[in-house]
Amino acid sequence: MGKVLVFVQHDQGRVLKGSLCALSAARQLATAWGSEGIVALVLGPGAKTAADEVSHFGVQSVLYSDSPLFERYRSEPYGRAIALAASQLGASTVVALANSTGKDCLPRVSVLLDAAQASDITAVNGDGTLKRPMYAGNIMADVELQSANRVVSVRGTAFPPAERGSAPPGSVGELPLAGDAELHEQPRFGEVLGYELSKAERPELADAEIVVSGGRALASAENFQKVIFPLADALKAAVGASRAAVDSGYAPNDWQVGQTGKVVAPNLYIAVGISGAIQHLAGMKDSKVIVAINKDPDAPIFEVADYGLVADLFQVAPELTTAVAGIRS
Amino acid sequence: MKILVPIKRVPDWQIKLKLLPDGSGVQTDGIKWIINTFDEIAVEEAIRLKERGIASEIVLVSIGPADVRQRLEYALAMGADSAILVKHDGPVDSDLASRALAAVFKRGDYALVLMGKQAIDSDSGQTAQLLAARLNLPQACFASKVAIDGGAAVVTREVDGGLETLKIPLPCVVSTDLRLNEPRYAALPNLMKAKKKPFEETSLEALGVAQEVKVRVKALSIPLGRKAGKKVASVAELVSALQNEAKVL
Ligand SMILES: Cc1cc2nc3c(=O)[nH]c(=O)nc-3n(C[C@H](O)[C@H](O)[C@H](O)COP(=O)(O)OP(=O)(O)OC[C@H]3O[C@@H](n4cnc5c(N)ncnc54)[C@H](O)[C@@H]3O)c2cc1C
Numbered sequence: 168m169g170k171v172l173v174f175v176q177h178d179q180g181r182v183l184k185g186s187l188c189a190l191s192a193a194r195q196l197a198t199a200w201g202s203e204g205i206v207a208l209v210l211g212p213g214a215k216t217a218a219d220e221v222s223h224f225g226v227q228s229v230l231y232s233d234s235p236l237f238e239r240y241r242s243e244p245y246g247r248a249i250a251l252a253a254s255q256l257g258a259s260t261v262v263a264l265a266n267s268t269g270k271d272c273l274p275r276v277s278v279l280l281d282a283a284q285a286s287d288i289t290a291v292n293g294d295g296t297l298k299r300p301m302y303a304g305n306i307m308a309d310v311e312l313q314s315a316n317r318v319v320s321v322r323g324t325a326f327p328p329a330e331r332g333s334a335p336p337g338s339v340g341e342l343p344l345a346g347d348a349e350l351h352e353q354p355r356f357g358e359v360l361g362y363e364l365s366k367a368e369r370p371e372l373a374d375a376e377i378v379v380s381g382g383r384a385l386a387s388a389e390n391f392q393k394v395i396f397p398l399a400d401a402l403k404a405a406v407g408a409s410r411a412a413v414d415s416g417y418a419p420n421d422w423q424v425g426q427t428g429k430v431v432a433p434n435l436y437i438a439v440g441i442s443g444a445i446q447h448l449a450g451m452k453d454s455k456v457i458v459a460i461n462k463d464p465d466a467p468i469f470e471v472a473d474y475g476l477v478a479d480l481f482q483v484a485p486e487l488t489t490a491v492a493g494i495r496s
Numbered sequence: 497m498k499i500l501v502p503i504k505r506v507p508d509w510q511i512k513l514k515l516l517p518d519g520s521g522v523q524t525d526g527i528k529w530i531i532n533t534f535d536e537i538a539v540e541e542a543i544r545l546k547e548r549g550i551a552s553e554i555v556l557v558s559i560g561p562a563d564v565r566q567r568l569e570y571a572l573a574m575g576a577d578s579a580i581l582v583k584h585d586g587p588v589d590s591d592l593a594s595r596a597l598a599a600v601f602k603r604g605d606y607a608l609v610l611m612g613k614q615a616i617d618s619d620s621g622q623t624a625q626l627l628a629a630r631l632n633l634p635q636a637c638f639a640s641k642v643a644i645d646g647g648a649a650v651v652t653r654e655v656d657g658g659l660e661t662l663k664i665p666l667p668c669v670v671s672t673d674l675r676l677n678e679p680r681y682a683a684l685p686n687l688m689k690a691k692k693k694p695f696e697e698t699s700l701e702a703l704g705v706a707q708e709v710k711v712r713v714k715a716l717s718i719p720l721g722r723k724a725g726k727k728v729a730s731v732a733e734l735v736s737a738l739q740n741e742a743k744v745l
Contacts, residue, residue: 241662242625242628242634242635242637243629243634243635246629266656267638267653267654267655267656268655268656270621270637271625271635271637271638272625273622273625274590274622274623274624274625274626274629275625275626275628275629275635277591277622277626277629278594278626278629278630279629282710283589283591283710283711284590284591284620284622284711285711286619286620286621286622287619287620287621296714296715299619300619301617301618301619301716302507302509302513302522302616302617302619303509303616303619304719305513305718305719306513306515306522306716306717306718306719307716307717307718307719308713308715308716309713309714309715309716309717310711310712310713310714311711311712311714312710312711312712313709313710313711313712314710354665355632355633355634355664355665356634357634357636357662357663357664357665358662358663358664359660359661359662359663360650360661360662360663361660361661362657362658362659362660362661363658363659363660363661364657364658364659365657365658367657373656377744402745410674413675414674414675419658420640420654420658420659420675421654421655421656421657421658426616426619427613427614427673427674429656434744435738435742435744435745445509446509452722455744456738456742456744457722457725458734458738464727469724469727470721470722470724471721471722471724472724472725473725473726473742474725474726474727474728474734474737474738474742475724475725475726475727475728476727476728476730476731476734477727483731486731487731487734487735490731490732490735491735491745494735494739494745
């Protein structure tokens, strides 16, 4: 088996925690498949800084490029660069975090490398098969990738972040782009016209130790802010939401937890006014401790909650905020 | 402008699925099938583009056994113009689906492929991107808004952190997210009329597509569920349990 290439994502040079989780998944894959070691690729503004950091995580070599081509993420130049790096580094497996970037560009890599791909894996089995959720996590599949080259996207919450090693760092070098004649600015790459990013005032949802999520029961954006935000802030928690709350405009789209939103596994997940539909459970049922506040004693969320409080959220959530603030101060 | 809308038939998400005794697959005898939720949204979006005078024709395509026809007819009743069924009884992974769809795409003169961002059965989320890459076309995935501006698609994408607006030239592949629209219901009279719309059956063989799959499912299992914990009577009891028992505060 060739090497395992990890596409490491970062924010202006700061490596994403989820990419460190992808690195530990890569290590498990390398062991299970008898690969010849781990290499990495970093793209975009700040790539050199991130590459230097990644070199300390037990990788043989790291390639980076901060070419203007990669200034804003676009699927095709990113996909092409990842495939190019794989061939230059002798990698037969490509691994990345299954966040919106990884989900978007990895299949393009699969085509370029003629690889089979497994999405969103949660474990590497001893026999080399990969475990991944299907049907909103109601069924787990063990899949085998039957091709020489392989692409794997990793569910961050299912693997611990890799740790910085004490061994000498791997080599760091620039990715030469000449190897792919199509990898120059092309009209078909398109243009990012802009972003509408939600303000990051709280911990990152995907990495947070505590998450407080609100559902349809909040009934308005004002209530969501008045009830959920103070509780989250008292707990130093990230804020999540059900699809119903996002659809109704109470919370931005990237706060959605579930099958089609983000998958979280914090130490403590507090579901406030959320019924517990399977698609929502798919995104939070691996949390260590789950608390549910719901006025309907038969709400399905109580079937997964460690602690259930049957009550009107508008009464008890503020009480909980006050109680937590009392403890934390 | 002609639009191709690939759809997949999936088990209704409201039913509780059972595994076959040997764990090799899901029990599908007599279950209720639906059009994959995201694909239905793609059908709706295509129809809206047609209603706005932007699209001229909507062609549906699906890969699967003969009775997938009923799902295609439902989407025809929603307002699509014609359908292609690539009849195939064996397993289909994202890779095979994308190869079949690429072959269908090449037979027509399509400016746009609109399809779901993931199928709610396999949850792989690969096919749209695989298809785009195979055809060397641009892609805009996870769309919550689609506009056609001359020779380009302007797509608002749901990404980590919020929304991104991406402009890509046609032809291109756009994958739909949940908030793009709310699909209409097909009216009963339209269901009758849909049976008369053009319907082509073809096969992988006729399309020149090899049947091999690259992702082999070795075993399925039902994960151990969480057990329900306990009900607490008050906020004070909850806080005390979180502090002293669960030790998460
Ligand atoms: C393909 C597909 C994908 C989906 N993906 C997702 C996903 O990723 N994430 C997701 O969350 N959903 C997803 N859904 C939607 C999901 O099926 C549910 O519709 C949604 O999760 C419901 O949100 P909710 O719990 O906030 O609302 P509801 O189901 O309406 O629940 C509201 C709850 O609040 C309780 N309540 C009302 N008033 C009060 C009060 N005053 N105090 C306390 N409790 C109160 C009610 O008892 C009820 O249980 C998806 C659906 C489909 C079909």
